[in-house]
Amino acid sequence: MSVMARLKCVLDGALRRNRMEGDMDAELRFHMAKYAEDLVRSGLPREQAERQARIEFGHLQPLKEECREARGLRFWDETLQDLRYAGRMLRKSPGFAAVAVLTLALGIGANTAIFSVVNAWVLKPLPYANPDQLVVIFSADIKGRWSGNSSAADLDDWRREKKDVFEDICGWLPSAFTLQNGDEPIVGASVNAEFFRMLGVIPQQGRAFTAQEEKPGSPRVAVLSHELWRNRFAGDPAVVGQTIQIDGAAVSVVGIMPEGFHLALMGPVKLWMPLTLTDDRRNRYLPVIARVRSNVSLARATGYLKTVAGRLAHAYPETNAGRSIELRTLREEIGRQGANEEALIVFWLVGCVLLLACSNVANLIVGRAVGRQKEMAVRLAIGAGRLRLLRQMVTESLVLFFMAGALSVLFANWGVRWIAQAIPIEYRGYLPNSAVLRVDQPTLLYTFAIALITGLLFGMAPAIQCGRIDVNHVLKENTARLSAGGRTALFKNCLIVFETSLALVVLVAAGLLVKGLVKMHARELGFDPSGLVTARVVLSDSHYPDPKRIEAFQRNVLLQIRLLPGIRAAAMGNFIPYGGNNGSAAYVIEGRPASPPADRPFMLFDTVSQDYFKAMGIPLLRGRMFSEQDRADSPPVGIVNQAMVRRQWPGQDPVGQRIRWSANLDHMATIVGVVQDIAGQDDNDHTVPQVYFPYQQYPMQGVTIVLRTDAALQDAASGIRRAVRAVDATQVVWRVETMHALIAERRAPYIIMGQISSFFATVSLFLAALGIYGVMTYSVAARKQEFGIRLALGAARRDLVSLVMRQGLKLTGIGLAIGLGAAYGVTHLMSAILYQVSPTDAATFTLFSLVLLLVAGLACYIPARRACSIQPTRALRSE
Amino acid sequence: MSKQQDLLQGTLEMLILKSISLEPMHGYGILLRIQQLSQNRLQIQQGSLYPALYRLEYRGLIKAEWGESENNRKAKFYRLTAEGRRQLKLETENWNRLSAGVVGVLTAEPEKS
Numbered sequence: 001m002s003v004m005a006r007l008k009c010v011l012d013g014a015l016r017r018n019r020m021e022g023d024m025d026a027e028l029r030f031h032m033a034k035y036a037e038d039l040v041r042s043g044l045p046r047e048q049a050e051r052q053a054r055i056e057f058g059h060l061q062p063l064k065e066e067c068r069e070a071r072g073l074r075f076w077d078e079t080l081q082d083l084r085y086a087g088r089m090l091r092k093s094p095g096f097a098a099v100a101v102l103t104l105a106l107g108i109g110a111n112t113a114i115f116s117v118v119n120a121w122v123l124k125p126l127p128y129a130n131p132d133q134l135v136v137i138f139s140a141d142i143k144g145r146w147s148g149n150s151s152a153a154d155l156d157d158w159r160r161e162k163k164d165v166f167e168d169i170c171g172w173l174p175s176a177f178t179l180q181n182g183d184e185p186i187v188g189a190s191v192n193a194e195f196f197r198m199l200g201v202i203p204q205q206g207r208a209f210t211a212q213e214e215k216p217g218s219p220r221v222a223v224l225s226h227e228l229w230r231n232r233f234a235g236d237p238a239v240v241g242q243t244i245q246i247d248g249a250a251v252s253v254v255g256i257m258p259e260g261f262h263l264a265l266m267g268p269v270k271l272w273m274p275l276t277l278t279d280d281r282r283n284r285y286l287p288v289i290a291r292v293r294s295n296v297s298l299a300r301a302t303g304y305l306k307t308v309a310g311r312l313a314h315a316y317p318e319t320n321a322g323r324s325i326e327l328r329t330l331r332e333e334i335g336r337q338g339a340n341e342e343a344l345i346v347f348w349l350v351g352c353v354l355l356l357a358c359s360n361v362a363n364l365i366v367g368r369a370v371g372r373q374k375e376m377a378v379r380l381a382i383g384a385g386r387l388r389l390l391r392q393m394v395t396e397s398l399v400l401f402f403m404a405g406a407l408s409v410l411f412a413n414w415g416v417r418w419i420a421q422a423i424p425i426e427y428r429g430y431l432p433n434s435a436v437l438r439v440d441q442p443t444l445l446y447t448f449a450i451a452l453i454t455g456l457l458f459g460m461a462p463a464i465q466c467g468r469i470d471v472n473h474v475l476k477e478n479t480a481r482l483s484a485g486g487r488t489a490l491f492k493n494c495l496i497v498f499e500t501s502l503a504l505v506v507l508v509a510a511g512l513l514v515k516g517l518v519k520m521h522a523r524e525l526g527f528d529p530s531g532l533v534t535a536r537v538v539l540s541d542s543h544y545p546d547p548k549r550i551e552a553f554q555r556n557v558l559l560q561i562r563l564l565p566g567i568r569a570a571a572m573g574n575f576i577p578y579g580g581n582n583g584s585a586a587y588v589i590e591g592r593p594a595s596p597p598a599d600r601p602f603m604l605f606d607t608v609s610q611d612y613f614k615a616m617g618i619p620l621l622r623g624r625m626f627s628e629q630d631r632a633d634s635p636p637v638g639i640v641n642q643a644m645v646r647r648q649w650p651g652q653d654p655v656g657q658r659i660r661w662s663a664n665l666d667h668m669a670t671i672v673g674v675v676q677d678i679a680g681q682d683d684n685d686h687t688v689p690q691v692y693f694p695y696q697q698y699p700m701q702g703v704t705i706v707l708r709t710d711a712a713l714q715d716a717a718s719g720i721r722r723a724v725r726a727v728d729a730t731q732v733v734w735r736v737e738t739m740h741a742l743i744a745e746r747r748a749p750y751i752i753m754g755q756i757s758s759f760f761a762t763v764s765l766f767l768a769a770l771g772i773y774g775v776m777t778y779s780v781a782a783r784k785q786e787f788g789i790r791l792a793l794g795a796a797r798r799d800l801v802s803l804v805m806r807q808g809l810k811l812t813g814i815g816l817a818i819g820l821g822a823a824y825g826v827t828h829l830m831s832a833i834l835y836q837v838s839p840t841d842a843a844t845f846t847l848f849s850l851v852l853l854l855v856a857g858l859a860c861y862i863p864a865r866r867a868c869s870i871q872p873t874r875a876l877r878s879e
Numbered sequence: 880m881s882k883q884q885d886l887l888q889g890t891l892e893m894l895i896l897k898s899i900s901l902e903p904m905h906g907y908g909i910l911l912r913i914q915q916l917s918q919n920r921l922q923i924q925q926g927s928l929y930p931a932l933y934r935l936e937y938r939g940l941i942k943a944e945w946g947e948s949e950n951n952r953k954a955k956f957y958r959l960t961a962e963g964r965r966q967l968k969l970e971t972e973n974w975n976r977l978s979a980g981v982v983g984v985l986t987a988e989p990e991k992s
Contacts, residue, residue, distance in 0.1 A: 003939075004939070005936070005960075006937055009936060026953070026955075027906060027929070027954075028929065030906075030907070030948070030954050030955075031906050031907045031929075032925075035925060053925070056924065056925045057925045057926045058924060058926045067929050067930050067933045068933075069930075070930045070937060071933045
């Protein structure tokens with residue numbers, strides 16, 4: 001209540017000042033008049049009465065001032081005064097104001113932008129109901145040596161046995177759909193019916209899938225993303241219930257998801273269709289996500305599902321022996337794929353950038369305050385209160401910071417837009433909350449508050465210092481000598497050291513990240529990705545129970561595809577690199593003592609068509625490729641990679657050796673060739689032993705078509721779909737992608753991180769240079785007179801330049817030494833996220849030390865040159 | 880001089896609150912009322928009333944409105960707010976307690992030792 005009264009008083013006074021003054025005047029006049037009337041009534045002559053009233057009233061001006069103060073207006077008046085003065089001061093030195101405001105705005109803006117992204121990415125809860133209960137389930141080796149997708153039949157069994165541990169378990173399959181003939185395919189996914197319910201997101205219109213709809217043969221239905229609905233169906237609500245053409249078949253739309261709904265693991269999915277699970281236990285291609293019941297711990301859920309997996313391993317030894325499961329929280333998995341650690345490192349490093357900006361401004365403010373000691377002294381001498389001076393200095397800082405704050409909002413917006421743009425559209429879907437990538441308001445406020453506190457502290461420091469000013473001394477001294485004084489000089493020297501070391505840490509950290517990225521890009525893939533288009537078909541067990549039929553399907557599709565225009569090579573594999581699936585099996589070398597099952601080595605395997613190596617561009621190093629003669633009924637053969645040779649036959653020729661493989665070791669193959677190592681499922685795997693078999697000898701339902709083609713992706717896609725449809729119209733082609741896109745998808749987090757980190761490395765280098773430049777300019781200006789004397793006494797300009805440079809570079813050197821130590825500590829924390837780069841990579845450390853030294857040298861050289869180019873006589877006369 | 884004013888400041892405010900507790904009054908009326916009630920024992924400088932009035936308004940204890948005075952001149956009338964009424968009660972109690980205490984001390988018989 002009384003707060004309101006106070007506010008009203010101050011606001012009245014502040015906003016309607018004239019009226020308030022008039023009121024006050026009228027009130028006092030009324031009082032005097034009444035008093036005078038009473039005096040007249042008591043017998044005094046009117047003239048005398050009025051005089052007496054005025055006298056008894058006292059001096060009017062101090063009284064009014066007291067009244068104003070009583071209404072809380074004095075503070076307001078003084079603030080106005082300070083603001084006006086601050087405005088004048090800033091106008092008087094526009095250079096200082098511009099640099100300070102820009103630096104700060106850049107620091108705050110960049111920090112806010114990056115933190116907003118990191119926040120959306122890592123820190124904000126996932127946009128689903130109770131996201132902590134969501135987990136990702138992997139099929140895994142019982143010893144934990146690998147983990148990956150699961151088979152449809154396993155998933156089906158898990159779903160049946162979810163009991164009171166899991167609320168829902170859902171598999172999904174990335175797919176590409178074509179809406180109308182000739183259209184570019186859109187990213188879609190097939191999901192189990194409970195998928196949306198499990199995430200706790202309901203369609204904004206219509207409904208989700210029913211359990212009935214995932215049964216084979218039921219009418220086909222689809223749920224649209226908000227984006228697809230808006231862009232392709234003009235946001236028409238009537239589309240729910242309508243029939244649309246998907247991949248040439250009639251599908252009815254049953255629902256539309258709310259805006260921004262997506263699952264980061266799935267990518268930018270725009271269309272969902274029900275997933276029909278087959279009884280295929282051999283191919284593991286389904287990512288699985290589940291919701292654990294709220295009262296069940298992750299450990300219990302893991303333990304329970306492991307026993308289920310154990311039962312399955314026992315019941316289906318051929319496919320499931322040695323297999324178990326692994327559970328990870330969805331958050332952890334998204335963080336892993338979204339490079340959680342990088343994001344946090346970036347967060348810390350960008351804090352350094354803010355620190356740099358703040359210290360630059362601190363330097364500017366302190367530097368200027370020293371230059372204004374004389375002004376302060378004069379004002380003290382003519383009676384200004386020290387507290388009043390302090391308040392005024394603080395007001396000046398505040399004005400600077402509010403200007404910077406306004407500008408930083410603009411910068412933050414640009415920054416976020418820049419980062420968002422730097423993230424290619426196809427990656428955005430892999431970021432949680434990416435749909436709402438915008439400046440985070442609390443972050444902006446928070447960052448601004450930090451900058452403000454710095455500003456207040458450093459704005460106050462000089463004013464507090466002027467509390468110690470010896471007025472007489474200061475008034476007598478000249479400005480130059482004051483500013484060269486010990487404490488300020490120490491502060492400025494420390495600042496150079498601090499900024500140099502901080503910038504080095506940021507540069508080195510960013511440098512290591514970028515170097516890793518460069519290395520990743522330069523990675524020997526072992527195959528040639530250009531012009532490669534891949535498509536996946538997973539044959540259903542019900543249609544293809546018989547290996548002969550699978551083989552026939554593959555053979556016929558290959559025949560059809562070879563007829564397509566622009567095809568240079570066509571082949572089939574199953575577990576292609578960067579494809580997201582792999583097959584592994586235990587093996588033994590024939591003729592060597594067999595080790596117990598648990599200790600058998602694992603190999604990756606793939607079943608490929610004879611042109612696979614040619615299509616992929618994988619060179620044959622020894623022996624022969626597969627040929628027409630390798631048929632289902634011919635002796636089984638295999639081709640190994642170099643890693644296998646290194647592991648099992650170092651320095652020897654493996655051709656002619658025989659291996660036994662699979663869980664029961666009931667498959668045997670003779671090695672006929674050696675091919676070059678190729679990249680695996682992502683960039684982090686190290687090349688592991690791998691064996692290729694001809695698909696005719698081990699037909700598998702999972703088929704990845706690989707084309708080397710000159711045709712555009714969408715032509716290739718429609719060609720592949722036509723070819724598959726011609727062979728078997730019931731089979732669906734999932735996801736036609738270029739190999740480059742598959743690789744890019746896996747590399748997205750690193751690429752984004754590289755872009756962000758190079759952005760802030762540039763900013764920090766700029767800020768450090770600005771800081772060093774500022775300090776040096778100031779210290780050179782302060783020594784102008786000294787230089788004048790030196791010049792007059794015959795010093796060469798060259799000597800002066802080197803004198804200044806020596807001073808600056810000495811400090812930079814100390815900064816670099818400290819920075820190297822700090823960077824050494826920081827980069828060690830990053831070792832887990834660096835791609836094949838040592839956290840103490842000497843080249844990076846050296847390179848960026850040199851870069852910083854160079855930039856620092858330049859930042860020292862320019863002011864040094866300027867100071868030495870003045871005329872000695874003028875320098876001596878100047879004050 | 881200034882010390883005496885300081886001492887009076889709180890007291891003056893209390894007296895103002897008391898005098899307008901019955902009906903709204905303008906500044907001059909308040910001054911007269913205080914002099915009348917104190918039977919001219921309390922002399923208040925004409926102008927010194929106003930800073931106190933403004934301070935009370937700032938604290939939300941009183942409210943000011945323009946109105947017509949006895950002879951149809953515009954004057955600013957002050958009245959108590961609910962909070963002002965509470966404050967007056969509180970201060971009156973405090974004052975009574977204090978003065979009773981002081982009176983008690985001053986009227987005590989010196990103890991015989």
